[in-house]
Amino acid sequence: MQNQRDEAADDSPADLPCLEKLDSPTGSPPTASLSSLMELENCVSNLSLAHEIVVNRDFCFKPQSPPTDSLEGRVTDIVHRAFWDCLQEELSSRPPNYDHAVVLLQEVKTMLQSLLLPAHVRLRSQMDEVLDMELIQQEVNHGALDLHRLAGYVINTMASLCAPVRDPEVRALRELKDPVELLRGIFRVLGLMKTDMVNFTIQSLRPHLLQQAVQYERAKFQQILDKQPASLDNTAAWLQAAASEEASAVRARSDSSGPDSPVHLSATAVLNRAYMCLLHWDPRDQKYPETALMDRARLDALGQQLQMLILEASVLLLTNAQCGGAVFSLRGFVGKLRQSVAALLEGSHTREADLKGALLGLGETVLQQVTDALSGQGGGAEALPRESLDLLKGQISELWKHNNPVRTLIGERVQVFLQAMLQGGPGKRSPEPPAPLRLVSAELAELGTAFGRIVHFNRTVFGPFYAPILRKLLFPPGDAETAEDSR
Incomplete structure (x- = not known):
């Protein structure tokens, strides 16, 4: 052998x-x-x-x-x-x-x-x-x-x-x-x-x-x-929700479009948005698209990694904004800070209370590392004002909120980056990440590559099943033949 x-x-x-x-609904006879x-x-x-x-x-x-x-x-x-x-x-x-x-x-x-x-x-x-x-x-x-x-x-x-x-x-x-x-x-x-x-x-x-x-x-x-003809019901609902989100995003980018104005959507853009939604799926929602169920464990794991990267990039952005290049330019500081962020936040994002406590402790750790880094430079570096340190600690502790402006900004930048990777397709060079994401660019590119492989294979296999659903969602009767191929 x-x-x-x-x-x-x-x-x-x-x-x-x-x-x-495979079981029938409660009270229903087997079919x-x-x-x-x-x-x-x-x-x-x-x-x-x-x-x-x-x-x-x-x-x-x-x-x-x-x-x-x-x-x-x-x-x-x-x-x-x-x-x-x-x-x-x-x-x-x-x-x-x-x-x-x-x-x-x-x-x-x-x-x-x-x-x-x-x-x-x-x-x-x-x-x-x-x-x-x-x-x-x-x-x-x-x-x-x-x-x-x-x-x-x-x-x-x-x-x-x-x-x-x-x-x-x-x-x-x-x-x-x-x-x-x-x-x-x-x-x-x-x-x-x-x-x-x-x-x-x-x-x-x-x-x-x-x-x-x-x-x-x-x-x-x-x-x-x-x-089981109903095996695409959740998939249709998933694509419909993505189409609604894409329509709202198109209207928001267009100053001339009103809330009820008709918009022309790309089937590819809708499908890419639908895939992005899988990275932020509510675990309590059981209506997961049937066509992606076999990859759910992988997509959930990527979604958790993504949330960690967003939090990590947010902490780095806030620390850089308050401390400036005086600290970030010090040799080894960024690497040590990232290790602390990853260690303290690991697993905490699954529960809001855990995340809140982890970020509070992380704020203390960041302040200590900043103070130690500056004191290690002797008289050549000035200590940061106490007001700046307290402000940084407060900003880090507020990242547990989903509507936090810094966390929202980083999340939007990440979404744009991943969508650009999906549009580029497999085998293409990864796009350059925006400035707030430079420090986590390697991890983000690796995550995007893994996500892109799953999406590409899923789109190739299930494209013929998505196409009629997307035609029905995006094109009025009689214009279905103009629908672009979703594969």
Whole structure:
């Protein structure tokens, strides 16, 4: 078996999202047969899995085991312990009872065979010869079974098939003398090797999946839509809200347009605004667009990163405005300040009360760092007036408000920057960020690139589903043929 990634990324999603709840509304009779619901669920599952493999470069399966402190974990531990204790009693009896051991050897053989590749013809033949279950049963009947000899062959075979990351665990099996512990260890490591094989297969097939991903996902979603025609209701509402926001923004930029004046909207501009809304989605709102559900975890994570960058840029802007170049020009000051901001604000943006307290503490930290930086310059730098320091602390503590003018300004600049990246498309050079964002430009560009990849793939897959919705929203009847393609 070829080598594969030794370790999977820690940010791989633990659970794949579902596109649609399959239960009917409360009080409503079921509208589909059980078989059709199961077929729909399988379709959703396949679509989610294929999408995850394609868009998540670090996607992999991990061995699943229930938490040890959970009811499931305790029950599992009791059942497993009882099984291995029973096997211990059977092998310790005189004469030994090998009934369950033979069954385990058959399972070991089956697991080893599942790890073989088509080219392993000689190894497969050798395995059939050594682990010949009829011969093993005859040895049991005549009291001639050598369990350690068979286990030794199994371990040697595992060593030849496993990925390098499993070498230490396979070597540890050779140190086990107790037959029960030996069999138990073999099953544990074989389970890990099967997971490795699945992940190796996924990585091998991934280039081929990438070539077919758009057509596959589009066809699968069409199957879902055929079975559940309401599967685009939330998507239509999402695009309609974005169209209304875009119309208001166009009127605000035009002095001559009244509140009821007709405006001509670009389908691309509406769709880009709709994607931007996903970065600021209210987690309590359950009407998430169906076409973006598979990327919701990624988009939510990007949205949280974005809020952190906005707060960080706001603090840096306020500190620079009050302290001026005298402090920001000092070597290492900006880097140290950014580390403090990131550390103190991490996770606080999810709750307003937490953010308020974090910003209050951050104000104290910023003042201390400014004072220390100036005092470290000796007599060459003048201390800032107490009024300026108190004003800076107050301004930082007020950033918890969503309508704070500095936070609003930074948020608007960030939105313009990300929209410019979306308009540029994938593979194009990132636009130059405005002055207030220069200090976080690298992180913002990285976030924008990740966001752009998600948007580009989503637009490519679901463009044919968005087009008729956008035509209906943006063009009166009879003019639909003039609608621009949203893809």
